[in-house]
Amino acid sequence: MKYDAISVDAETVEHNAFHFDGGLLGQLKQFVDGPTEVVISIVVAAEVLKHLTEKTRSAKDGLEAAHKKAVDFGLKKREEGAFGDPAPDDRVLAKKRLEQFFKEIGAHLLGADDVPMRELLRMYFTQTPPFSVSGKKKAEFPDAIALLSLEAWAKANDKRILAVSGDKDWTAYADKSERIDVVLKLSDALAMLQEHAEEASEIVQKLLADMQGEGHEEMKAQFESRLRDEVSGYGHAVSAEADSAYYVEGDEVELTLLDYALQGNEESYVFKVVQAGPGKIVARIDLELELHAEASFSLSVYDSVDKDYTGMGSAEAATDETFDGAVLVTFQGDFHLDNVEISAVELVDGPSSIDFGYVEPDHDDYYDDR
Secondary structure, three states, rough: OOOOEEEEEEHHHHHHHHOOOHHHHHHHHHOOOOOEEEEEEEEEEEHHHHHHHHHHHHHHHHHHHHHHHHHHHOOOOOOHOOOOOOOOOOHHHHHHHHHHHHHHHHHHEEEEOOOOOOOOOOOOHOOOOOOOOOOOOOHHHHHHHHHHHHHHHHHHHHOEHHHHHHHHHHHHHHHHOOOOEOOOOHHHHHHHHOOOHHHHHHHHHHHHHHHHOOOOOOHHHHHHHHHHHHHHHHHHHHHHEEOOEEEEEEOOOOEEEEEEOOEOOOEOOOOOEEEEEEEEEEEEEEEEEEEEEEEEEEEEEOOOOEEEEEEEEEEEEEEEEEEEEEEEEEEEEEEOOOOEEEEEEEEEOOOEEEEEEEOOOHHHHHHHOO
């Protein structure tokens, strides 16, 4: 089925970690000058801005806490400050990022002025999707306004919209709409919108089979090198978990790629083409990752008298784990002449946390230095 536009809800943007410069959200930039439009409800935009502001504030607080710790341990001077003067405003920063993203993907923001109020109230009182029979129906008003604004735009312009949402109420609404269809994953939507998806899929399948066999040794080396680098830089997205008799706080995880295996086989690997154009194909490829992980932990106990935590030392821990994941791989070159290289590999689905088991203070370093 042909679609004229793509839309996403706030949950989809948050699920993709607000990664506007890359990942699957970055793939929306392919539509900026093409026939497929990107349409976003202003209600969704407001919800994204709210969550992005919260994430920005959390990151800002984390930097301030890290600066304080660096000062306490003599790594920085107190007067240097965590930020310049004045400190950046959370919402201003978030809004600037979001507006730049909308500009880069050519997003058409749909206001609520065209939402038929009579229809909105009818849906509310008759418990028509996205309003459900049970639950807090007030919380579903933003979804209803967003969907009705998409519906109104589609009817006025004689368009069909492919929307991305994990919300079952969006799906229930789309089931009765002649203009809107809903899929759960952004990768699925991107794959459905590729004009030459079948031809591109055949090319990717052949390239992957050759890489895993004896062909394309240079391309295989490119893939493995870029994957190794990507894994090494992914530690900031992983939280370190551990058990202890003390209060445990984990630092950033360091990851090393031990091995990998593509999901599927030489007859049919598991992937989706999310961008297909002349000289460039981007595919989301499923794989299994075997990783070595290391992390440091700060241990402390709570002092009920001082109402504060007292440090009890630190601990180092390491473990080897296997995870299911996915990467975005960009193939570029002349596919007809089989002159192709891998220009980018990005880990878009990896572990969110790693359990390092039981840890306790390690005092050996202190005695070794005496």
